[in-house]
Structures are given as C-alpha cells and as structure tokens.
Amino acid sequence: MWAGLFSFVSIVAMIGWVLLAAFPRKPLTHSAILYLGVGLLCLCYAVFFAMVKGGLADPGLPAGAAAQSVDFTSIAGVRAIFQSDGGVLIGWTHYLAFDLFTGMWIARDADGKGFSRLAQLPFLFFTFMLGPIGLLGWLVMREKRARALGRG
Numbered sequence: 001m002w003a004g005l006f007s008f009v010s011i012v013a014m015i016g017w018v019l020l021a022a023f024p025r026k027p028l029t030h031s032a033i034l035y036l037g038v039g040l041l042c043l044c045y046a047v048f049f050a051m052v053k054g055g056l057a058d059p060g061l062p063a064g065a066a067a068q069s070v071d072f073t074s075i076a077g078v079r080a081i082f083q084s085d086g087g088v089l090i091g092w093t094h095y096l097a098f099d100l101f102t103g104m105w106i107a108r109d110a111d112g113k114g115f116s117r118l119a120q121l122p123f124l125f126f127t128f129m130l131g132p133i134g135l136l137g138w139l140v141m142r143e144k145r146a147r148a149l150g151r152g
Contacts, residue, residue: 010096012040017103020100057086119141
C-alpha cells in the first residue's frame with residue numbers, strides 16, 4: 001500500500017514540476033499547479049497522517065519495532081517517525097508539497113522581475129532536487145533586481 005501511495009504522490013509532484021517548467025504560465029496553469037499539485041499533495045499528507053495517527057493504517061514498522069508517539073522535540077524522536085513506511089511517505093509528501101509550492105513562488109517571482117525562463121530553470125531544478133539549496137540560490141540571484149525594482 002505505502003509503495004503505491006509513494007508512487008502516486010511522486011507522479012503528482014512530477015506533473016506539477018513539468019507544468020511549472022515547460023508550460024505557459026497562464027492562470028489555468030498556475031491553478032493546476034496550486035490546486036491539483038500542491039493542494040492535492042497537502043490533502044494526501046493530511047489523510048496519510050490521519051491514517052497512521054488514528055490507527056486506520058499500519059505504519060509499516062520494521063519487524064520488532066514498537067510503535068512510538070510522534071515526537072518532534074529530539075533527533076531520536078524524528079528518526080523514529082521515519083522508521084516506518086508510513087512515516088517515510090508522510091515526510092516525502094511534506095517535502096514534495098513544500099518544494100513544489102516554493103518552485104511556484106520562485107517562478108512567479110522570477111516572471112515578475114523579468115528573468116527569462118532559461119535563467120529560472122537551474123533554480124527550479126535545484127529546488128526540485130535539493131529544496132532549500134535552490135531557494136537559497138534564487139534568493140541570492142533575485143536580490144539585485146529586487147532592489148532595482150524597489151523590493152517588489
């Protein structure tokens with residue numbers, strides 16, 4: 001079950017990234033990315049979380065591992081969350097949703113500041129693959145133009 005859901009959310013995210021990188025940035029495209037991409041991933045995240053936390057689905061813990069409560073206050077607690085297939089899927093869906101949303105913000109910001117699509121592609125790629133590194137690169141790249149445009 002978890003492997004199939006993993007494939008599903010990965011495909012949803014990939015479609016969103018392809019739309020973002022290759023299709024005209026029109027209102028319909030933006031809406032598709034936001035609602036059918038990011039929104040659907042957020043909904044999946046909420047459902048997966050509720051399924052595991054509510055005991056509606058076996059989180060897929062390794063043999064012999066005891067179920068633990070969710071603990072974000074220590075590295076051991078966070079590590080325990082990712083010891084199950086359900087926990088990995090929830091975390092992966094979280095990354096996919098936020099990275100796609102961030103990529104959409106980068107694209108809109110770049111369009112508004114007059115950056116070509118070609119100039120945007122490396123930042124979108126690094127955001128897709130490495131999340132915060134792509135965002136950091138974009139924040140550095142946009143700074144001079146943002147100042148010239150009055151921080152717009």
